[in-house]
Amino acid sequence: MSDKLKDELRQIIAEVTEVEDIPADTPFADLGIDSMMAIEIVADVEKNYDITIAEDELPELTNLKAVYDKVQEKLAEAG
Numbered sequence: 848m849s850d851k852l853k854d855e856l857r858q859i860i861a862e863v864t865e866v867e868d869i870p871a872d873t874p875f876a877d878l879g880i881d882s883m884m885a886i887e888i889v890a891d892v893e894k895n896y897d898i899t900i901a902e903d904e905l906p907e908l909t910n911l912k913a914v915y916d917k918v919q920e921k922l923a924e925a926g
Contacts, residue, residue, distance in 0.1 A: 856914055859891045871912040892918060898925060 857869050866878050875885060885908065889900050892914065898921035900908075908914050 852918065853911070853915055855895070856892065856918065857911060859895065860888055860911065860914075863887045863891065869911050871915070872910055874909050876909075888914070896922060898922065 853871070860869050860880075861867055863884050864878065864880050866880070869878065880888075885905065889905060889908065893899060896918055898918065900917060900921065904917065908917060
């Protein structure tokens, strides 16, 4: 994972959840992140990176690594 992008995403998640240490592979549910927090995280990510994540893609975003992979995919599509 790109350290810069990973750190930026970790910061976005931390601001929403107030969880500072977010391991890449730990499920969000294990960190106490509920569906409302997840929606807020996605909205912040979309805004920060000018991308759109479809509603049917949300269940895939289960941890930091999954969010990172999805952002990378969307940024590549945007070219």
